[in-house]
Amino acid sequence: MIKAVSTSMKYIQTYLDRIQREFGQYCPVCMALHYHLVDISETAALTHAAEYRGHYFKMCDENHLEMFLSTPDQFVTPGCPHTLPKPHLLPRKLTEVQVKNRFPQQVEMKGFCPVTYLDGKQRYEALVRGKMEYAVEYRERIYIFETKEKRDKFMRTPETYWAQKLPIKVPPLSEPVHLTSLPTLGYLEQGVAEAVIKAMTAAGCLKPKHPYLSLKRSALSYVALYLKAFNHKSTDSIRQMYKKKLASFEENCMLIPYLSTVMKGNYRPPSERPIDFEFKLNRFLALSDLPGANAVQLD
Structure with a gap:
């Protein structure tokens, strides 16, 4: 069968x-x-x-x-x-491996995206480098494009974009710079500046004060947890673990303003206290028993 x-x-x-x-x-x-x-x-x-x-x-x-x-x-x-059109006049997509296998054939327009250039009225600022992952063969020539959308636009009407000439002056080819070759300050600026700024902004908005920790130690601990929770180079499971630790840290920081508000004024019997008061008070007191004057666990 x-x-x-x-x-x-x-x-x-x-x-x-x-x-x-x-x-x-x-x-x-x-x-x-x-x-x-x-x-x-x-x-x-x-x-x-x-x-x-x-x-x-x-x-x-x-x-x-x-x-x-x-x-x-x-x-x-x-x-x-x-x-x-005849089969040899139809555009076809190429993978990065297929492009590399065509060596020594070079990509057309020195690697600039023909769609971006023509749609940008062939201005100098419209000379944008294409990416090898968006490659197309047309009339035995290879073109690379800035985005998938630009590649698809070329494939719909290749006659519109294929026969362009570059100006005499084009942007210089930018060579990749390895972060480890930069001085310390430049390395930090290029490698971690954005992440640190986001973490410090979050700390500035929250103004964390953890029970039994100084303001400085609270802020440093919060920034460290934030960086670990949103480190894109870590695995998803590790990020999720530190996001839970970060959330717990924020909850601990909220204990101080909560208890200071609830405990103002005269004594109130247990029946008149908020339902979560005992739980949060016990949580606050338990934090004092942790080793190292409540050193936050960052590992």
Whole structure:
């Protein structure tokens, strides 16, 4: 049975391959209306597919499927105003490995994004380096793009962007600078400045005062916990652990203003005290019993 099903599926795939040759894996409605090459090959589902005159067509969405079904003649040969270019004139995505394997072939436009440059009216400030992860081959040339959206825009209308010339003066190639090669102050500024600023800002907003700790020790402990809780280089489990410690630290800091407010004035019998008073008072007193005058556990 498995062999019979496998053979049947091969026949179906062969049939589909043969009847989709007119527009391949491109949306004929996009081609007819906008002369856009909208590749749907990465979509395996046939949700927006139709068969007409012995040919198989895939549309990009429900709206274009409805348009095709209502008036198919205007989207197929000979009614379609545009035909699909020859295979060698169609753009195709490249992976970083595929680009590296094409060495010594170089990327076009010295690695600047052609979409950003043209959409920026070919101004000097519109010369932005592309990223190797967004690479496309077109007319046996390789282009790289600033973002996925820019790459997709090129693939829809490659004729618009491919034949551009760079100005004589272009931005210099920026070489990556290793943090360890910087002086200490520069290393701290580039490596941890943003994280420290966020931690100090949070401490400034909270103004933490932990029971049995000085203001200085409270602030330092809070910053240390904050840095550990939001260290993007740590694993998610470690970050979550320190986020819980940070939350517990903040709760401890709130004990002082809470107790000082509740305990003002004359003595009140237990029945007139807030329901959580005993719990928070006991928690406050328990903190004094920790070793090292309530040294906060940062490890």
